[in-house]
Amino acid sequence: MKKITLDDLAKELNISKGTVDRAIHNRPGVSPRTKEKVLKLVAKYNYKPDKVARVMSLKAKKIKIGVVCQAEPGFFWDHVIAGLRAAQRELADFGLELNCQRTGYKREAHAIIEKIDALVAEGSDALIIVPTDTPKLKEKIAQLKRQGIPVATLNDDLVNSQRLFYVGPQVRKSGRVAGDLMGRFLRGRGRVATITGSVQSFEYRERLRGFHEVLCERYPGIEVVGQHTMDYSQDSNLFEAFKGLDGIYNSDGATLAKVGELIESAASHIVLVGHELSEQVEALLREGIVDAAISQDPFSQGYFIVKLLFNYLAWGVTPPCEQMNTRVDIILKENINLGDQIINPYYIP
Template structure:
């Protein structure tokens, strides 16, 4: 098996330079890095994982985690955080620790949170990003500084991220469109309540729904799209506006959080008309609404895995240089109804 010393000799560089390339530490001339990587690939160099893991124990591996606030928004992210904390415990013996920051749907707040984490010495970042060019530029600057980024739950194009872990949100929207057609017999007047245009997974679920009902269920008519920032109070107001403005409304589609608040408005109007409801995720309040029959079906996406998997992938990358494969790792989509929603 070829060694780092031999790679260094072939490339005409020091062992330290080879180590920086293998472990993605940055501070290497791009041409030199390409020369070293070409040799590594040609000779099929495989790092000694046991030795690297032992070395990791001797130094801190700080991984920053930036999520949308569960306490002031979508409780879904409590399960994402639980997954990240679970993985942190499993890797604690190797010196791995996560540093958490929670923000609203605010790109500037996310940029500031990342800068704080940089100052604290993170070596990698997990983030649920807003769809914003300034944030994408910030993530690219991390990559250039040798700090790999994995996006979770929602992706960000052109950000230089190492990998994405989360649902296929367009497919989730298509699934919701198919469900809506099935439960309404292919004819309905639908109000859509989404979180924010700044979040790709929200807009992707809207687009998937629109494309599916347009193609398969032409009698399913979308009346309006309202935004709620994943907030129950805003969601209550949004659904109330829809119900008042459109007396013909008989179906609702929630793409993200704020489901409980929106369904409170549904219950107030339910005596006047039947409303079919499709939502995402199985947070506690949503489970209760499925069990009580207010929500017909909810589409779930493995939030725990969306927290645990990115932390593990970053740890492996930082300690062995092993890049995630594939770079896009979709979680499973599950449809839950009253009969399988669980306790």
């Protein structure tokens, strides 16, 4: 029942540990015959190298992961970064080094590629990026793959690229959840409007699509009477547009607090459903202005993408699937701040 070691295998085959090790890890300089013998025995005993010993003997070698990550809005991305850092702390003793480069709100492909090149030059073994959907970036990812540098996508996927895997939300589903909430809160009837970011984005479009789908399928008594856009960084007055509405769905994750304030100043009783938490949104939830906020669990996005990529690099563990999704959390007045991250022993608030 004792755990089998390299030494055991070497003794049984009457060869040295070094040779066994080389055979197992496909290192050059092992005769095919020897290699075969070794692999047979490995399979027989289901031998797995001891992780701790491996890290121990590789002390000098660091595993470097480079990150190119959006910086704004902070109420969302700060939590992603907190997750990245939590994983970094957890894995520091196992040789992980994380280099995190932040970009602005607009993720221009050229800026991302520039940061990627810098990270590669500095010696990154793998990259985590928040991509934009451009051919240039896809080509870059393919090229990195050829160089042996795997890329994982965070928060936004790049489906037809050579990226290794994706960690992030299911945006369409989160739109469907919004539709579900709106339908229930209005008991199936009323006039609603949608407000979305002015930027053309896959994310915003998919959310709206999910929202409309659910209204069509299950709440025919709800009429969508207006579709507005709004900019994260500019003021906007949709005051007039709110008249006579029963509900508003705010589908981008950046303007919920603004919309809430507009409604508040209009002193109307519109049901407001939107995405992402921030201090302001939490306050508006408490006041009853925002009725529900749907969160995509930013902390977990950062935390798990690092753990998954590290497992891949350090122990050769391939993730269970290509797309791994964070939760779609429904936050109401009564479950703001419940549990969640605080339970993670590496989380530092």
